[in-house]
Amino acid sequence: xxxQLALFSAIEDESYALCVETLTILSSNRPKLFAxxxxxxxxxxxxxxxxxxxxxxxxxxxxxKLSTAIPLSNLGDGAELNYHFMEKLDKDEIETFNVNNFxxxxxxxxxxHWSFQISDIPAAGNNRKLSNQTxxxxxxxxxxxxxxxxxxxxxxxNDYQFITVGVKxxxxxxxxxxxxxxxxxxxxxxxxxxxxxxxxxxxxxxxYNVNKSTDIESLNSGSQLLLxxxxxxxxxxxxxxxxxxxxxxxxxxxx
Amino acid sequence: MTDTPLNxxxxxxxxxxxxxxxxxxxxxxxxxxxxQLTASLSKIRDEMSRAELPQWxxxxxxxxxxxxxxxxxxxxxxxxxxxLDSTVAYPLPSFPTTAHEGLITTLMRKxxxxxxxxxxxxxxxxxxxxxxxxxxxxxxxLINKDKDITSWATQCLLxxxxxxxxxxxxxxxxxxxxxxxxxASLYTSSVSNVKTSxxxxxxxxxxxxxxxxx
Numbered sequence: 518x519x520x521q522l523a524l525f526s527a528i529e530d531e532s533y534a535l536c537v538e539t540l541t542i543l544s545s546n547r548p549k550l551f552a553x554x555x556x557x558x559x560x561x562x563x564x565x566x567x568x569x570x571x572x573x574x575x576x577x578x579x580x581x582k583l584s585t586a587i588p589l590s591n592l593g594d595g596a597e598l599n600y601h602f603m604e605k606l607d608k609d610e611i612e613t614f615n616v617n618n619f620x621x622x623x624x625x626x627x628x629x630h631w632s633f634q635i636s637d638i639p640a641a642g643n644n645r646k647l648s649n650q651t652x653x654x655x656x657x658x659x660x661x662x663x664x665x666x667x668x669x670x671x672x673x674x675n676d677y678q679f680i681t682v683g684v685k686x687x688x689x690x691x692x693x694x695x696x697x698x699x700x701x702x703x704x705x706x707x708x709x710x711x712x713x714x715x716x717x718x719x720x721x722x723x724x725y726n727v728n729k730s731t732d733i734e735s736l737n738s739g740s741q742l743l744l745x746x747x748x749x750x751x752x753x754x755x756x757x758x759x760x761x762x763x764x765x766x767x768x769x770x771x772x
Numbered sequence: 773m774t775d776t777p778l779n780x781x782x783x784x785x786x787x788x789x790x791x792x793x794x795x796x797x798x799x800x801x802x803x804x805x806x807x808q809l810t811a812s813l814s815k816i817r818d819e820m821s822r823a824e825l826p827q828w829x830x831x832x833x834x835x836x837x838x839x840x841x842x843x844x845x846x847x848x849x850x851x852x853x854x855x856l857d858s859t860v861a862y863p864l865p866s867f868p869t870t871a872h873e874g875l876i877t878t879l880m881r882k883x884x885x886x887x888x889x890x891x892x893x894x895x896x897x898x899x900x901x902x903x904x905x906x907x908x909x910x911x912x913x914l915i916n917k918d919k920d921i922t923s924w925a926t927q928c929l930l931x932x933x934x935x936x937x938x939x940x941x942x943x944x945x946x947x948x949x950x951x952x953x954x955x956a957s958l959y960t961s962s963v964s965n966v967k968t969s970x971x972x973x974x975x976x977x978x979x980x981x982x983x984x985x986x
Binding site (some may be wrong): 525526527528529530532536538542555557610616636676677679701714715716717718720743752753754759760762763764765766 | 836941943967968969970971972974975977978979980981983984986
């Protein structure tokens, strides 16, 4: 379980190069390119799941997110990539990346390692300056069969999929900043296509992870670090707390 | 005086004062500039006395404003020098002198108040010049020497500054020697283009990531 403090923003395509240089200097670390494929599952609607527990308390159903890394060699069709790769990604398709092959291969085999993640809705309250969310995460190293059969046995079905490609900065203080683009993965019959959701720009996320929600000291110092970063970047990138409802992974529980 | 006493003795009010020669324009201009200046000075004093000192650039900006106001006041004083020098203030016979003796002595006072006297004395003492024993020519010479040092220092600073690159990611030497790798981005500061904007709604994208809804 991890408690994640986060702030979000967005920048336009033209600002990317300067933003990367700025964050390289601020973090004193080189940008690290990353690419993830995420598959989100929801509880199988065919199954009749009790919405209350033994104590007759309401139990919310949440989605489950499984993510795996897209090997950079796969992404660049064998070419060596660095953060400049992101500068060319302004279309629905990534020219060097065969999404069809990747997904068919990845979902069917059991060699990939997946991160298995369930998250709670961020904490509520007035005057919140940061998003504070509980995330439970584990790693699936191998499954008996494919990952889809594993998730099927858990009682979940496919909901939606997306691909994240971006760069990551690790600050000395423990703060992590990510600048990334998101593509929705659209499956039609057997063909898979991608749709760029972050048109003309990049998402910006600044976060700080604390292992225990009871570790108030780390939560406070993390908050201070993030707010300091927000002040440092003000008038350049305005990091904001997002609407907590947008970070809610629960199924529409009022149904 | 520009003030008309309100509680003038009705017996004397028949003698109507002639205000036409009062340099209202000059006095009004000065009053405005002075009130601006006192306002910014007291603001700086308030900020300095706070427990948490303001950022240096805020202070610098305020100081610049104050100095501009001060020089504007000096200009105005210069502009109206003749008028003000030849103006003599006196109380009207209708002023209730007995009742408001304190007020009238304050208003009519020409000498600086002791506090100000102290400041002037202090400034004279700390400037390092022995005004008593030096002749006017000597003082002028010393002031000119001081000006020379100032211009030398300014030149020095400009020369030093030219040796360094304050924008972008490379030193002046790297730029001059051309040791920058091909295709490296050189940034020059541009105030207009530095602020980023959001080309899409962050919340909408987050909503998709967590709920799959567009």
